[in-house]
Structures are given as structure tokens and as C-alpha cells.
Amino acid sequence: MIKYDFENDEIANICNNMIIYAVSKRASDIHFDPTENGLKVRLRIDGVLQDHTIVPIKYQKNLTTRLKLISNMNITESRLPQDGSIKDTINGIDLDMRVSSLNTNLGEKIVIRILDYSKSTEGLEALGFTPKNLTKIKRMIEVPNGIILITGATGTGKSTTCYTMLQYLNKEETNIITVEDPIEMNIEGINQVQVNSEIGLTFGRVLRSILRQDPNIILIGEIRDSETAKIAVRASITGHLVFSTVHTNNSLSTIERLLDMEVERYLLSSALTGIVSQKLARRLCKHCRKTRPTTSYEKAVFKEVLGKDVNEIQDVNGQCENCRNGYYGRIAIQEVLVITDEIRNAINDKNVNREQLRELVYTKDVTTLLQDGLEKVLEGITTFEEIYKNVAIDNELDELYDEDYEQELHDLKLENKEKNTQETSKEIPVKPKIEIKNDEPTDII
Ligand SMILES: [Zn+2]
Numbered sequence: 001m002i003k004y005d006f007e008n009d010e011i012a013n014i015c016n017n018m019i020i021y022a023v024s025k026r027a028s029d030i031h032f033d034p035t036e037n038g039l040k041v042r043l044r045i046d047g048v049l050q051d052h053t054i055v056p057i058k059y060q061k062n063l064t065t066r067l068k069l070i071s072n073m074n075i076t077e078s079r080l081p082q083d084g085s086i087k088d089t090i091n092g093i094d095l096d097m098r099v100s101s102l103n104t105n106l107g108e109k110i111v112i113r114i115l116d117y118s119k120s121t122e123g124l125e126a127l128g129f130t131p132k133n134l135t136k137i138k139r140m141i142e143v144p145n146g147i148i149l150i151t152g153a154t155g156t157g158k159s160t161t162c163y164t165m166l167q168y169l170n171k172e173e174t175n176i177i178t179v180e181d182p183i184e185m186n187i188e189g190i191n192q193v194q195v196n197s198e199i200g201l202t203f204g205r206v207l208r209s210i211l212r213q214d215p216n217i218i219l220i221g222e223i224r225d226s227e228t229a230k231i232a233v234r235a236s237i238t239g240h241l242v243f244s245t246v247h248t249n250n251s252l253s254t255i256e257r258l259l260d261m262e263v264e265r266y267l268l269s270s271a272l273t274g275i276v277s278q279k280l281a282r283r284l285c286k287h288c289r290k291t292r293p294t295t296s297y298e299k300a301v302f303k304e305v306l307g308k309d310v311n312e313i314q315d316v317n318g319q320c321e322n323c324r325n326g327y328y329g330r331i332a333i334q335e336v337l338v339i340t341d342e343i344r345n346a347i348n349d350k351n352v353n354r355e356q357l358r359e360l361v362y363t364k365d366v367t368t369l370l371q372d373g374l375e376k377v378l379e380g381i382t383t384f385e386e387i388y389k390n391v392a393i394d395n396e397l398d399e400l401y402d403e404d405y406e407q408e409l410h411d412l413k414l415e416n417k418e419k420n421t422q423e424t425s426k427e428i429p430v431k432p433k434i435e436i437k438n439d440e441p442t443d444i445i
Contacts, residue, residue, distance in 0.1 A: 002053045011062045015070070018052070019086075019112070023095065026329070028114055028155070032064065034107035039063060046282050046330050047155070064101075064108050071099035071112075079103050086112070098182065115184055124168055127161060130372065133336040137276065140338055141165050144216070146273030147236040149223075151248045156280050157332055158245045159184050162219060165243060166190065169217055177213060179206040180221035195221070207231045211238075220244040229261040236271040250369060251275040251337035252361050255347060256354070269348040277335040279369060281376070281386040285323030289314045289380060295412060297405040298384050306374055314380035315413075331381055333373040333391060337366055385409070 002021070004014045018041060022030045027043040032055075034040075039055035055063050068075045071084030078101075086097040098113045129137060140148060148165075150158045163185055166176060170189050181195035181203070191213075193206050203220065204227045210218060222245045223229045236242040248254045254275050258268055292315045294302070302310040316326030337343075343360050346352040362368060367375070373387035 001051055004053060004055075006056060006059045011059065011066050015063065015066050019095065019097075022052075022112075023114060030112040030114070032067065032110040032112075034060065034104060034109055036106065039107075045324065046327055047280060048282075048325075050324075060107065064110060067099065067110050067112070068101060071097075073099070073101060078108055096185075122164075124164055127164060128332045129334055129336070130367065130375070133334055133367065133372075136274070136336045136338050137165075140274040140336075141169060141241070143241065143273055145236055145239050145241055147232060147242040147244065147271045148273050149244055149246050149254055149275045150278070151246045151250070151254045151275060152278045153247065153249070156278050157330075158278065161276060161278065161332075162243055162245060163187065166217070166219060169241075174216045175214060176217040176219070177210050177215045178219035178221070179203055179210060180219070203228045204231055207235065211235060211240075215240060217241045217243070222247070223258075223261075226261040226263075229258055229263050233258075233263050233267045233271045236273075237267060242271075248277075250277045250335055251366070252354075252358055255357065255361075259347075265348050265350060269344040272339045272344075272347070274339060275335075275337045277337075277369060279333045279373075279390050280330045281333055281373060281382045281390050282327040283329045283331045284314060284316065284380060284382055285320065285326050285328045286380070287322045288317055288320035288326060290317035291315075292412065294384075295405060295408045297408065301384075302374060302378075305368075305370055306378075308378075310378065313377055313384060315383050315385075331376065333369050333376065333382075333387070335367065335369045335372060337361060 004017070006014065018030065022043050025043060025045055027045050028047075029044040029049075030052075031042040031044070031049065032039050033042065035054075037054065038057045039060040041052040041055060042049045043052045044050075065075050068082070068084065070088070071086050073082045073084040081100065081102045084099040084101075086095060086099060088095050096115045098115065099110060100113075101108050101110050103109075124134060124137065150161050152158050166178075167187060170176060170187065172189075176190045178190060178192045179195060180192060183192045183194050186192065193210070195201055195203055195206060203224075207218075207220065207228070208231070218235055218240055220228060220232050220242065223232055224247075232242050232244055246254050246257060248257045254277070255268075255272075258272075259265065291312050293312050294310050298313070299310060302308050319326050322328060340360075343357075346357050346360050369391050370387070373382070373391045374384075376382050377384050377387055
């Protein structure tokens, strides 16, 4: 927890310092939660919320008002939810943030999302795809028409992947138009349109106009409803390359979701080019990770999923000055499906059931999210626990599930710790330094 001097420092200054501190720690969100004891400030770093400070009740209102003011919100409105944004340069750092306010029973809660798309300018190679998946992606996006979907839950780096692909294709002779809500990053040389449903400017409406603007490539921020899905598919079969995102877990559920949205089977089957599904897992700190023996459950999972006998893996071992709790940054776990003729025929045939479709999708050519994740555990990039938590092992391996696993892992780690006399798990004190280091090792997403 960090202490700010509310008595003597100006509230504007404290606000700036909090934001700059969060950015310097690579936080993706700042939460200001009203509690009975004041405003609790938390930072989400590498996907995990951590306490930052408490703003005394006396200063809570001032701080909230200041945040709303710099986000261009109406400061006299505190009962209705509001959205705002901050685009500013504080202490020489360009900041792009989305801010939202919501009135709770204890007062206004504000959340700032810090957008960092610097990763999308580092190219496809920096996104963490295995060489096999990267080859498939390049083949997929170089086809002049069709629809490519990026899927995953909120905050799994779908936008970063989409933007990176667009930048890869962003050449002078290409007309790229996007329709987004919100526009998450401005890209030079691309026409971006913001949806505004208040004035009737919906995804559907913008898309119909876009088609008259002679585009080669269209990015549709997200397919949320049947109307958007249908226009997206139509656009792709009339000679355009369409990118979009869908809120689903994997390739199979994405096909099912589109069929649920009443997209005609014959259109979908000819339009769909490929599906990239992704999740994020925390990246193991390479300075302090440690090898440990695998548990019997882990052994069984590796054997079943990868067909490999794995006796030891790398794991967290306390923390060091380079990381937090043994992790540094996050990495993407991916599944890439290129639609084959067999899959096209199956999509087009309403008598094909889920199991039959599953068999066609998950052939040897496709590495599932679970396989990709476990391979990354073997490389020491992430931990089994991260994959266990994030990649729904329960779904794919119900029959292998071992209810003693967590206990076994706990005992094993305890045993390992006792052996290890080094004191590495000590809390590392952090000082609020208003300085951003550019030479820090970069993570993928
Ligand atoms: Zn470390």
C-alpha cells in the first residue's frame, strides 16, 4: 500500500501520480471502490487486482470529482452511470484511457482502463504464436476475401491481435475501414468509424455505408447480434476480407454461435476463412522460476493431452526484484483453425451434429488451447496452475479430474520451500516513483 499526502498535496497532483504510478507498473485498470472507510484504490496488474492505497473519506468526493473532470464527464451527475476518456500527456507520457463511473450504495465507483496498444505495433511475431500457428495465420490473412474471427473473453487481447493483423496488411494500395465501439487505437492510414447508437449510427448502419466506400478490408469491432453477423458474412462473400471478434471460447463454439445467430449455413460455410481463439496466462518470471517434480494429476494430463511423460516442470518459487509473486507480464495461449473443405461441408449440412463437427475441427492439424498452454508450460513460459485456471481443463478432462490435486500441489510446494533455504518470498517494498522505464523487458500482450 502506498501513502499519499492528502493534507498537503493538491488533489490534482495526487490523481496524476496515481495514474502515472499505475502506468509505470503496467496496470491495465485502476479501480476506485467506495467503502465505509474511504475510497479503496486497486490496480489490475497481469490480470490480478492488487491494493494500491486508501483515500480518506474526507477527500473521496474531491478525488472522484477530479477524475470525472479530467475524463470529460458531467461532474454534477452522480446517480447515472457515465463513460468518459482521458487523452493527455502527464509528465511527458501519452496516455489513452477509458473511464466509467457507476453509483453504488456506498458512493460512486470509478474504473479507468489504460489502453496499451504498443504491442500491436511490434508485429505478428511478437504475439506468441507457435511457428506452426504463425504460418497458418499468415496464410489465412493473405486471402483477399473471407471472414476471420478472433475469439475469447473480455480482456484476452483480442483487439491487440486484430490490430496487429490489420497493421500487417496496412499498405498504400489497400483501403481498410473499421467500425468500432469504441475505437481502441488510432492507426495511421486506416479509416475508423465510431458507432453511436444514440443517433442511430449502429454497426449495421455503418456497415451498409462502408460497403459503398470501396473497401478491401473491413474490421467490425465485435459481432454481438444477428444483424451484424449477417452483414459481416455478406460483406466477406462479396469480395472483402472481414475481421471481427466474437465473445466465445474456442473454434467449435464460435461456429455454433454464428449458426445460433441465424447466419445462413451456406453463406457461413463459404465465407469463413479461419478462427483464432485466445486466452491469457501469466508469464513465469525467468529470474526466479524453479523446477519441481510433477504431481500425479499433472503427469496424467500431460500424458493424455500431449502424449508425453513429464516428470518435472518449472514453477513459481516465491518472488524476486524483477517480478510480482513469481510472474511477469502475460502471454497468449492460442488455437488457430483454418477452415477446410470438410469443415465447410459440415457447416453447410444441418444433419451434422456437434460431435461430428468437433472431430472435423480438432484434427491433428489443430493445436487446442489446452495443448498450446501445456506446451508453453513445458517451455517454462507459464505454469500448470495458470493453464489449469484459465484454459478450462475441467471441460476437456472431466474423467481425469483429481479432487486431491490442489492438496497434493500444496504439499509438494511446501516440501520444496522447506528444502529451499533462500529467502525469496519476502514482500518487496515499492515506492511511488514518477518515472517510466523504457528498458524493462517487454511482455507479449
Ligand atoms: Zn522473479
